[in-house]
Amino acid sequence: xxxxxxxxxxxxxxxxxxxxxxxxxxxxxxxxxxxxxxxxxxxxxxxxxxxxxxxxxxxxxxxxxxxxxxxxxxxxxxxxxxxxxxxxxxxxxxxxxxxxxxxxxxxxxxxxxxxxxxxxxxxxxxxxxxxxxxxxxxxxxxxxxxxxxxxxxxxxxxxxxxxxxxxxxxxxxxxxxxxxxxxxxxxxxxxxx
Numbered sequence: 451x452x453x454x455x456x457x458x459x460x461x462x463x464x465x466x467x468x469x470x471x472x473x474x475x476x477x478x479x480x481x482x483x484x485x486x487x488x489x490x491x492x493x494x495x496x497x498x499x500x501x502x503x504x505x506x507x508x509x510x511x512x513x514x515x516x517x518x519x520x521x522x523x524x525x526x527x528x529x530x531x532x533x534x535x536x537x538x539x540x541x542x543x544x545x546x547x548x549x550x551x552x553x554x555x556x557x558x559x560x561x562x563x564x565x566x567x568x569x570x571x572x573x574x575x576x577x578x579x580x581x582x583x584x585x586x587x588x589x590x591x592x593x594x595x596x597x598x599x600x601x602x603x604x605x606x607x608x609x610x611x612x613x614x615x616x617x618x619x620x621x622x623x624x625x626x627x628x629x630x631x632x633x634x635x636x637x638x639x640x641x642x643x
Contacts, residue, residue: 459511464623466508466524467580471616473501473531474584478609481591481602494535501531519569526566530559553595560588575637576619583612 476493479485485492509525537543537552545551567581587608594602622634 459514461623461627462508462511462515462524463517463520464620464627466505466512466520466528467616467620467623469500469504469508470524470527471613471620473497474609474616475613477534478587478606478613480606481594481609482606483603484606494538497531497535502528502535503532504528505531519566519573523566526562550596553592556588556592556595560585560592563588576615576622577636580612580615580619583608583615587612 473493473496476485476496480493505524505528507528509521509523509528512520512524515521533555537555563581563585567578567585570578570581587605590601590605590608594600594605618634619636622636625633626636
């Protein structure tokens with residue numbers, strides 16, 4: 451009989467949240483109109499490698515931890531960032547699909563984020579805050595992409611708040627993990643992210 455070996459990995463949640471937070475922060479600075487000129491170009495490589503690839507790796511390790519929520523969230527948002535970068539690397543794709551293609555892309559992610567938000571209600575308060583803010587950010591960015599530019603700016607500021615909440619949650623995971631006790635509260639634990 452083959453030996454039953456269990457793979458033990460560190461908690462990938464703080465890494466996935468950090469990658470999500472930093473990439474969201476940079477894009478949100480651009481959406482809010484704070485990062486101007488050629489500044490938004492920095493978002494594309496960060497979206498591909500840190501927001502994209504790193505979150506997918508975190509998501510894969512969440513599968514090993516048997517954390518369906520974390521695996522689904524990190525793998526999906528990693529793919530979101532890669533697809534988002536692809537829209538700008540291959541601009542002909544979005545324009546070939548029509549004027550509302552980016553808006554529909556964002557709408558689909560709003561729907562996904564909404565049901566992930568519902569799932570976060572069973573985890574902890576810090577993650578719920580991240581997902582509530584992210585749902586609102588996606589919703590306003592979707593409305594903005596359908597032709598109301600002021601909503602994109604509001605979505606940018608909501609994205610900045612989302613990134614700050616995700617950084618807090620990531621930092622809490624790191625600090626609580628290395629301390630062996632709760633130093634930064636995230637609310638009641640039902641499962642890990």
